[in-house]
Amino acid sequence: MSIPFFNIGKNPKKNKIIVFANQKGGCGKTTNCVMFADLLVQNFHHRLVMLDADPQRSIVKKHEQDLERWPQLKPLYQVVPCTQLNSESDTQNLIRAMRNEDFDFVIDTPGSLTLQGLLPLVFEADAVIVPIQLEKTSINSTTSFIEMCAMVAKENGGNKLPDFYFLPNQFNKNWGRKAELTEQQTFLDYFAKLGTVLPKVPNSAEIQRYSTLYLTDKQHEIIGRPYGMLHDCIYNKNKAA
Ligand SMILES: Nc1ncnc2c1ncn2[C@@H]1O[C@H](COP(=O)(O)OP(=O)(O)OP(=O)(O)O)[C@@H](O)[C@H]1O
Numbered sequence: 042m043s044i045p046f047f048n049i050g051k052n053p054k055k056n057k058i059i060v061f062a063n064q065k066g067g068c069g070k071t072t073n074c075v076m077f078a079d080l081l082v083q084n085f086h087h088r089l090v091m092l093d094a095d096p097q098r099s100i101v102k103k104h105e106q107d108l109e110r111w112p113q114l115k116p117l118y119q120v121v122p123c124t125q126l127n128s129e130s131d132t133q134n135l136i137r138a139m140r141n142e143d144f145d146f147v148i149d150t151p152g153s154l155t156l157q158g159l160l161p162l163v164f165e166a167d168a169v170i171v172p173i174q175l176e177k178t179s180i181n182s183t184t185s186f187i188e189m190c191a192m193v194a195k196e197n198g199g200n201k202l203p204d205f206y207f208l209p210n211q212f213n214k215n216w217g218r219k220a221e222l223t224e225q226q227t228f229l230d231y232f233a234k235l236g237t238v239l240p241k242v243p244n245s246a247e248i249q250r251y252s253t254l255y256l257t258d259k260q261h262e263i264i265g266r267p268y269g270m271l272h273d274c275i276y277n278k279n280k281a282a
């Protein structure tokens with residue numbers, strides 16, 4: 042990667058670009074992306090657009106189904122399929138366009154690094170949320186994603202990683218022998234050196250039933266702590282600094 046793509050239009054006073062990413066498939070990017078976006082609008086009254094950058098178009102399809110099922114509900118945000126991550130220059134154009142808006146962008150990305158423009162987006166984002174499952178295969182795959190980012194940062198002459206927020210997802214407190222729990226803690230300690238580790242999101246049928254149109258009281262209860270902290274980190278960061 043030769044084009045220096047850092048800080049194309051980063052302006053902390055302006056809008057936020059929030060990206061859910063991890064090359065590990067099925068770790069919870071789409072689910073948490075939608076639920077966090079719902080919370081941002083419902084609880085915190087942010088104005089945002091959801092970009093679905095996964096070629097599977099999971100969110101676009103889900104949103105269409107939700108609108109059909111609950112025609113009386115007003116959408117919380119616009120859902121837009123994003124086809125612009127095929128090259129670094131595509132992504133640069135997209136970032137410039139996003140930085141010209143005064144609303145925020147929440148972006149779901151695919152479980153692979155095949156799109157050339159994905160890493161530049163990750164580096165430009167104000168927050169990169171990485172859902173992780175605390176088991177070995179998932180951790181290995183997540184680790185290679187982070188290592189790839191570190192390598193790209195180095196190639197571009199810097200050591201600065203994106204602002205990573207690691208979100209332990211599908212956590213089941215009843216699973217795990219003592220040795221496994223110790224291992225999980227080792228993983229969390231490793232991720233804590235690379236970014237912020239958020240409180241855990243449990244494995245829950247209620248979460249599986251997410252909608253792009255609303256959050257249930259039960260969902261609010263489950264995601265209140267991790268997403269509340271994530272919100273504060275992203276939106277109050279500059280105030281704290
Ligand atoms: N906290 C959770 N509790 C229960 N089920 C969950 C949770 N998070 C995700 N899931 C389920 O796990 C599966 C994968 O989740 P999801 O589609 O969000 O992952 P993904 O990272 O977007 O996958 P892909 O890489 O294919 O895009 C889905 O069936 C989803 O309902």
Ligand SMILES: [Mg+2]
Nearest residue numbers: 070071095099
């Ligand atoms: Mg997905």
